[in-house]
Amino acid sequence: MERVAVVGAGIIGLSTAFALQRRGAEVVLLESGSPGGGQSAGQGRIFRHAHADPRLVAQVVRSRALWRAWETELGVELVARDGAVAIGDGVPDKLAALAPFPDAPARELTSAELHERLPLLADYDGPAMLDEHGGAIRTRAAIEALTARLGDSLVVDHVLAVRRRADGDIEVRTGTGARTFDQVVLCAGRRTAALAGALGLELPVDLGAHVRLTFARVDGGSAGLPTFQDGSGEFGETGVYASPYPGSQRYAVGLAGHTPARPDGAVADPEELAALAERTVAYARLALPGLRPDPLDHVHCWVTALPWGEDGVGVWHDDGVTAVAGHNLFKQAPVLGEALATTALTGDVPDDWHHSARLGRDD
Ligand SMILES: Cc1cc2nc3c(=O)[nH]c(=O)nc-3n(C[C@H](O)[C@H](O)[C@H](O)COP(=O)(O)OP(=O)(O)OC[C@H]3O[C@@H](n4cnc5c(N)ncnc54)[C@H](O)[C@@H]3O)c2cc1C
Known part of the structure; x- marks a missing residue:
């Protein structure tokens, strides 16, 4: 053995x-x-199929099948069934990337459909899509x-x-x-x-630090929410992601960027990390009026990115x-x-x- x-x-x-x-x-x-x-800390990550590299799309399709098999084997929900929503000019490219993959169904959303699925969102009528088999990963579970x-x-x-x-x-x-x-x-x-x-x-490996903030829903509702990616720039940021906590009463919001680490592994500029958090709050106030504006908590994590x-x-x-x-x-x-x-x-x-x-x- x-x-x-x-x-x-x-x-x-x-x-x-x-x-x-x-x-x-x-x-x-x-x-x-x-x-x-x-x-891997914190509640929730986005499960989405759209990636620029079609080989990664294929791997993620396989991964979703395995997540579902694990759900059966481990007896717990691991990927929520509320879908993954994306908005912005990148939507046509994302839909085109998914077109060859029948096991990753995706479609455009009208503005009315978008706001029905994501009632937290401010007025927006640009490009929007739904990755139907995407959703929030139940990370702690x-x-x-x-x-x-x-x-x-x-x-x-x-x-x-x-x-x-x-x-x-x-x-x-x-x-x-x-x-x-x-x-x-x-x-x-x-x-x-x-x-x-x-x-x-x-x-x-390019090491950096990242911050993500959690907000409560204004309506206190618990109807399921999709994950969200905003590349539109409509609300002052072009790389935003968000994911609901289990129960959908809290929504975690982060900006795609991270702040670099020094060669000794420390955060190079703590001011920049604090500024990322402040920009995230400003974005949430503008784009997501369905959330209470004061964050409930912060998740700080290291990011280990590769150059490609x-x-x-x-x-x-x-x-x-x-x-x-x-x-x-x-x-x-x-x-x-x-x-x-x-x-x-x-x-x-x-x-x-x-x-x-x-x-x-x-x-
Ligand atoms: C805020 C945030 C949002 C993210 N959003 C998404 C997303 O939406 N979708 C997505 O797919 N991914 C997302 N990611 C990325 C994803 O969370 C990570 O890629 C993933 O969790 C990495 O897991 P890991 O097991 O490689 O590393 P880790 O979770 O860091 O695990 C490494 C483990 O090794 C242990 N360890 C380290 N050194 C030693 C040692 N010498 N001896 C023993 N143990 C050691 C550590 O304690 C740690 O527990 C996000 C990440 C962050 C931070």
């Missing part, structure tokens, strides 16, 4: 460990904090269900170093010990590039060590976990996911 260590219990490490466990591997999932406490399923395979311990030994085993040194494995998969979020770099795998695109993702593998990096990975976690499990068990990175394929590229 293959002995595999997975480092990091965010959504990607949990998905990878789950896939490995189901394929009969002996898995240890090492997490220094609480599962889902890193980039996913983290909790996978954590419970992995049981004793999840070990709370900090990984300091990973080393290839002369006998071919991979040694993992943690806060409380040293253990050997046949394979190691690095899913440590912002720490992956550092751990991989020490093993000769250079990941071109906002949705870029890649897998690196060499001699028993696999590493993954990218941004906006929550939606494809089930299919990416399968790809990482395949890499660890066969030594081959499935085609699309190899970093040289630049999956999720913008051009």
Whole structure:
């Protein structure tokens, strides 16, 4: 039986460990904090199919089928059925990108349909669309269900170093010990590039910090809400995303940008992070009058982007060590976990996911 260590219990490490466990591997999932406490923190992420790279659209279609299979297996809703709405001049391109994928139905929305689905929104009559099988990912439910399923395979311990030994085993040194494995998969979020770099795998990760704010609905209603992307510029910003909390009484809103980190890993300009939060509040006041204007909370997270695109993702593998990096990975976690499990068990990175394929590229 293959002995595999997975480092990091965010959504990607949990998905990878789950896939490995189901394929009969002996898995240890090492997490220094609480599962889902890193980039996977907070309630809700957008599940959407539209991406510039058609290979990523195809992977996301597969991922949605796996999310649905997990719902049956884990007994909990993981992607809400309220759809993903987008507005702005990019709508025709998004619809064109989805046209070849019958399993990702999408259509234009009239202004009346848009406001019926998203009554929080201010007046707007520009281009709008609905990704019918998109919706809010129930992030906490996913983290909790996978954590419970992995049981004793999840070990709370900090990984300091990973080393290839002369006998071919991979040694993992943690806060409380040293253990050997046949394979190691690095899913440590912002720490992956550092751990991989020490093993000769250079990941071109651009580290930044991001902020997202949560607002309450004015009407206190609980009717389901779609996720939302605004590229219109009508309300002063061109890259906005938003997602409802479970129960749809709260809506999380963020601007697509992030503020860079210094080489030592600190936020380079804390003022810029605060300014991003202020711009988000200003946007919500203008665009989403159905929300109370004062934010209820902030989610601050690291962003680990690759140079080929906002949705870029890649897998690196060499001699028993696999590493993954990218941004906006929550939606494809089930299919990416399968790809990482395949890499660890066969030594081959499935085609699309190899970093040289630049999956999720913008051009
Ligand atoms: C605000 C925000 C909004 C987002 N919106 C979307 C969206 O709408 N749709 C979407 O698909 N994606 C979205 N994303 C991106 C998505 O959330 C992330 O890509 C995804 O959660 C990354 O998961 P991960 O498992 O790779 O990393 P993480 O969740 O960061 O997990 C890494 C884990 O490794 C652990 N770790 C690190 N170092 C060590 C060590 N040395 N030893 C042991 N453990 C270690 C950490 O504690 C952490 O728990 C968003 C991200 C943010 C921040």
